[in-house]
Amino acid sequence: MPKCTDRRMELGRVGRRVVEAAFDGGDIATDGGVVLLRQVDERLGLSRAAARAVGDSRRAASVEHGMRELLAQRIYGLCCGWQDVTDHNTLRHDLVWQTAVGRDRSLGSAPTLSRLENAAGARQAWALHGVLLNQFVASRKAAPAELVLDVDATHVPLHGQQERAHFNAHYDNYCYLPLYVFCGQDMLACVLRPSWRDPASIVSAVLKLLARRLRQAWPGVRLVVRGDSGFSRAKVLRRLEAWGIDYVLGVQKNPVLEWNCALAAQAVAERHAASGTKERLIGEFSYAARSWNRERRVIARLEHGAQGADARFVVTSLSGDAGELYERLYCARGEAENRIKEAQLDLFGRRASCHRYAANQMRLLLAALAYTLMINLRRLALVGTELQQACTVTIRTRLLKIGAAVLRNTRRVKLMLASQHPLRQVFEVAAARLAPVP
Known part of the structure; x- marks a missing residue:
């Protein structure tokens, strides 16, 4: 993990108390709900099917990140509001994101994801x-x-x-x-x-x-x-x-x-x-x-x-x-x-900022895969809840953007989600419906 800065920011007072902030919380994630996307993806087999369709022409001995992992990382990022590959230079070290993609070490960097898009034809x-x-x-x-x-x-x-x-x-x-x-x-x-x-x-x-x-x-x-x-x-x-x-x-x-x-x-x-x-x-x-x-x-x-x-x-x-x-x-x-x-x-289907025409078509299709993932999240997990007809932005801000502290050891990964989250019951219903069948 990168070292967090200990620089303090003063944000006024509440009564006699000084309000301070610093990016020194450690392994605290802002996208605790991304694990729901992982469960939907596993149910559909979406990223695996996409990886088989895209293929992998890279030199096997030099490959560190599998094609399914890269596609899942990019698709989940679009669902959670991270529209640019540069966002993943930081997200790649997030323990929740590593868990969602299925890795126990750093995910793909922005250059790696950019090569994925530009290699498409x-x-x-x-x-x-x-x-x-x-x-x-x-x-x-x-x-x-x-x-x-x-x-x-x-x-x-x-x-x-x-x-x-x-x-x-x-x-x-x-x-x-x-x-x-x-x-x-x-x-x-x-x-x-x-x-x-x-x-x-x-x-x-x-x-x-x-x-x-x-x-x-x-x-x-x-x-x-x-x-x-x-x-x-x-x-x-x-x-x-x-x-x-x-x-x-x-x-x-x-x-x-x-x-x-x-x-x-x-x-x-x-x-x-x-x-x-x-x-x-x-x-x-x-x-x-x-x-x-x-x-x-x-x-x-x-x-x-x-x-x-x-x-x-x-x-x-x-x-x-x-x-x-x-x-x-x-x-x-x-x-x-x-x-x-x-x-x-x-889901940022308008982000056609690549030079190559084929790469921009790939970006359009990544947004389409993210769209498919989100509509199936509604179908499989949110029927009967207050989010059953919600659009992607509403689901993102109310269900996926949940603060979570992360503990990871050799036996388990534990996400300690925000206790006072307003849609806690909806999240629990969705998690139960998406739980893997024994």
């Missing part, structure tokens, strides 16, 4: 996506009848000399535009993409690979793709229909679509003028854009309120009531945006 990215898919398949106890896949793209701002950096006028910044695919809360894919590429340019290829794996696991499953107007390209629609994948995708407004529902829009406006409240109407019609090979079903949602008229359009291959499809199916895609925010902001 396209093969590793492909293999880690397989880990995400296998985790999703293993999480389902029974074969589902239907899976709804949410596709969405977001931006990762760049502030350096990263490979394939390009200025995007919409975001007014140099950025990447990664493509995400979710099924419920589970992340199935996160593909890094230069900002000059159309979001729809790779989505059909990604969906084809996902459909192949999902149908291999569940041959009779029905797949429905849901997304905004950026993905309703003619090529995408034709390919989804050829592969037997249903879709409900937004369509960008244009004069022809508005002309098709002009009378209905006028009726909604008149109803608003008469009632003084917002009026809404959902209908449908057949429509074929110039680039489409045939007419398709389009659902129109028309509204008129105090701020004027608003129209939204959706193209779908599904049958059924137009109102149900729009309100219950299409509008529910907003949940995927919350999941993207959790992966990008809470």
Whole structure:
């Protein structure tokens, strides 16, 4: 362990008592809850599967830290809020962190973790996506009848000399535009993409690979793709229909679509003028854009309120009531945006600060693995508690960030957690549920 400074800091008085502080407490950890992540990881086999997928091309005689240990260290760090590899120059000596990773000596340093990220290439990215898919398949106890896949793209701002950096006028910044695919809360894919590429340019290829794996696991499953107007390209629609994948995708407004529902829009406006409240109407019609090979079903949602008229359009291959499809199916895609925010902001999926493009894809996937670990912590340990629907930041600050004194000898490692922690009962419930089966 590094020597702690004995320099005292004066922090005022409480009555007659002088308040002092110094970093001389010894083996006291701030991340006492990281051991829960270890238990979830052991239950899932996540870091072990990731290590097998990444492989290890290092010279065996010179290896001190195994690939599983390095990946676990980096993933747990993201879950606990340590976004940069430089944080591990100190964390590597923390006894709780060594225990969580499964070592009894120092963990990997920042240069070691940096080499791990920069050594990754396209093969590793492909293999880690397989880990995400296998985790999703293993999480389902029974074969589902239907899976709804949410596709969405977001931006990762760049502030350096990263490979394939390009200025995007919409975001007014140099950025990447990664493509995400979710099924419920589970992340199935996160593909890094230069900002000059159309979001729809790779989505059909990604969906084809996902459909192949999902149908291999569940041959009779029905797949429905849901997304905004950026993905309703003619090529995408034709390919989804050829592969037997249903879709409900937004369509960008244009004069022809508005002309098709002009009378209905006028009726909604008149109803608003008469009632003084917002009026809404959902209908449908057949429509074929110039680039489409045939007419398709389009659902129109028309509204008129105090701020004027608003129209939204959706193209779908599904049958059924137009109102149900729009309100219950299409509008529910907003949940995927919350999941993207959790992966990008809470788990630092926007930290694309490596120079190499492949290394930044690796960082995106490490955040995805950390996201998978956190949602399974909720599922396996927090159901029925006050944190069962909490986001990553809330779980981190209220359950993982617990002060703990550590005693380690040849027989055991004892964590003396803060006695007055407000969520002590929740921690005890989670630990009991994650306890290894004899």
